[in-house]
Amino acid sequence: MLDCFDSFCQGGLMRTTRLFSILDELRSRRLPVSAEVLAGLLNVSVRTIYRDMSTLQSMGAPVRGESGLGFQIEEGTFLPPLHFAPDELDALLIGMRMVQSRVDSTLADAASRALNKIGSVLPDHYDHLFLDSPLLVHSLASGKPSLKNDILSELCYVIRIKERIEISYVDGNGGSTNRYVRPLGVVCFDSVWLFIAWCDLRQNFRSFRVDRVGLVSRTGDIFKDKLGEGFKDYIRSL
Structure with a gap:
């Protein structure tokens, strides 16, 4: 029985x-x-x-x-917090700590806030799997964000709201230029961040090293995605 x-x-x-x-x-x-x-x-x-x-x-x-x-x-509905599996928590931790070691101070702070929010809603018996996890990410910047200014955060913002911008840029030969572009996305490689944009003047994709972008000037001009000229189109063209 x-x-x-x-x-x-x-x-x-x-x-x-x-x-x-x-x-x-x-x-x-x-x-x-x-x-x-x-x-x-x-x-x-x-x-x-x-x-x-x-x-x-x-x-x-x-x-x-x-x-x-x-x-x-159903769209627009609210559900209780997600129930993360231990390996999902590992993935979140490693990803967030990689962000903290590879971005500017604004995004690094955002990653820390996100980790704290996730940790605050986890069941008590998950605390040792998350808040005290031994999974760390080391960067050559000795724990400091690898980008010295907040350009990456600014680029992420205009990408999100789809606003045309003007950037000042220093190329590999030391020459300085100004470019009007439609911001599309960013890509992180082993040693650099690339900013991907569509140049209306050249009618083609352009990529810029984020650490060589000197200034981001907003225009207030909001654009709509165009067929063949979006971030996914850029990825497919590689």
Whole structure:
């Protein structure tokens, strides 16, 4: 009798864990996910996924299913904090600490705030896996941000709001020029950060070393993405 009770409890715990896993999986994706994909990820049958979805919806979870498309979280809904697995916490820590060692002071401070926010909502038994983790990242700058000014932060901002800018730039030969560009993205390589932009004058992509950008002047001119001239198009052209 006790064995049956223990099995029942374990089964309930496994299902509860699976329901949380389904919600975490759905909100991590921008597009609908099919029951077949979810079944493969969670190592259960498609029928089990449909039953779990019905349970979630009956509990009031903001899950919507569309025939032929799959399941997704309703837009504009609020869900409790994510439940991170230990290896996901490791990935977050390493990534954030790499950011802290490779960027300017503004972004380094933002990374520290993000780490503190994540740590503050984790269950108590995860504290030693996150706040006191022995995973560190060493930089040649002896713990200081590798970029001396806040140019990278400014570039990230105008990329986010899609505003044309003028930059002053010093090339490899020491020559100084001014460029009007549409900011598209940044790419971090082993030793340098590259700023990627579209030059309307040259009608082509241009890349600039962030540490050689002297000044970023905002124009107030907000642009829209154009087919063939976006950041993903640049990546495909490499």
